[in-house]
Amino acid sequence: MTGPFTVSGDRITFSVGDDEKDVLRSVPTLLEIGGDAEGRLDYTPHPDDEEAATRYRDLVGDDLAQMRRADQATFEMVLDGESGPPETIEAFMRVIGEARIVLAGRLGIEDDGWESEMDMQADPELALLGWLGYLQDAAVETLSELF
Amino acid sequence: MTIAPDRVDQPEVDEDHETARSWQVVVWNDPVNLMSYVVWVLRKLFGHSKEKSTRLMLQVHNEGRAIVSSGPLEKAELDCHRLHHHGLWATLEQT
Numbered sequence: 001m002t003g004p005f006t007v008s009g010d011r012i013t014f015s016v017g018d019d020e021k022d023v024l025r026s027v028p029t030l031l032e033i034g035g036d037a038e039g040r041l042d043y044t045p046h047p048d049d050e051e052a053a054t055r056y057r058d059l060v061g062d063d064l065a066q067m068r069r070a071d072q073a074t075f076e077m078v079l080d081g082e083s084g085p086p087e088t089i090e091a092f093m094r095v096i097g098e099a100r101i102v103l104a105g106r107l108g109i110e111d112d113g114w115e116s117e118m119d120m121q122a123d124p125e126l127a128l129l130g131w132l133g134y135l136q137d138a139a140v141e142t143l144s145e146l147f
Numbered sequence: 148m149t150i151a152p153d154r155v156d157q158p159e160v161d162e163d164h165e166t167a168r169s170w171q172v173v174v175w176n177d178p179v180n181l182m183s184y185v186v187w188v189l190r191k192l193f194g195h196s197k198e199k200s201t202r203l204m205l206q207v208h209n210e211g212r213a214i215v216s217s218g219p220l221e222k223a224e225l226d227c228h229r230l231h232h233h234g235l236w237a238t239l240e241q242t
Contacts, residue, residue, distance in 0.1 A: 045227040045239040060228060067232050090191075097184060097234040104179040112178045112208070133181060140183045147190065 003138035005089065012142060013083040014092065021079055023128065027099045028072045038105030041098060071095050086146055093139040096132045103129045169242040170223035172216045176207050177236050188233045189215060192226070217242075 006013045016024070029035065036042070043064075046052035074091035078084065103125050120130045174185075182204055189200035193216055206213035215237075216226045223239050230237035 041234070043227075043231040043236060045224055045231075045237065047238055056224060059224075064228065064231060093184070094233055097180065101177075101179050101234055109178050112176070114178060137181055137183050140181070140187045144187060 003141075004135065005138055005142040007142060007145070008083065010085060010146075011083040012086060012089050013081065014078045014089070015081065023131075024079055025076070027095060027132075028075065030099050030102050031068070031072065031095070036102045036105065038102075040101045040105040068094075068098065086143055089139050089143060093136055093143070096136045096139070100129055100132050100136070103132075170217060170220050171214045171240045171242055172223050172226045172230070173212050173238050173240055174203070174207050174215050174230060175236040175238065176211045180234060182208065185235065188230070188235060192229050192233070 004014055004016045006015065031041075044053045044056065046056055071091040071094050074084075074088050075095040078088055078092045082088075107123070107125060107129065115130070118126060120126055174189075185204045185207065186197065186200045189195050189203055190197060193200075195203070203213045203215055215230075217223065218226075220239075227237045227239055
């Protein structure tokens, strides 16, 4: 067992208290349209070539958005306490990671070292950013054991 | 497995193909993603060893960027897409 994750055979269960689950259930709303006002999740492989960027956008369409929505559905399933294969925790971990990126954008975090420079309890979103980092690290440790 | 032949004819070079092969996938540093997570993503997506993934992660962290894969444009864009799905900031460069 690694923190909130329990491994049984090839299946993993996530378990935290009801209050913590309530907080986590608010995470997908962070990622809804408009949540990422800073555009931190608007990636392009061709940032300096508009023609190539357009071709790429036409090629992939909204594939990334669909994958993110599928991850969020899995995230909610994991929160409901359903055990699943490692892929479910991978999706859970991606949603947490996206939420952290969006939160960092809202908080104006631009450079490394912010953890030691900021009072993590001073702002609810900063505290959430830290806690989600703890959960993501625990998920990485759990999945790494299954490699 | 098999042994190598004694003589190999010089293969014809498809210049367009050669041009298309030379793309590199660059992962850039960001202040949010955990080091442990980046190592895991590189292992998961590219099959790198833990040691190689850790070395690449540290290169990203210390130097701001690292080349994590390369190949034809289609492969490089797919690799980039998978990295974006995992929340890593990745771009392509033609060599």
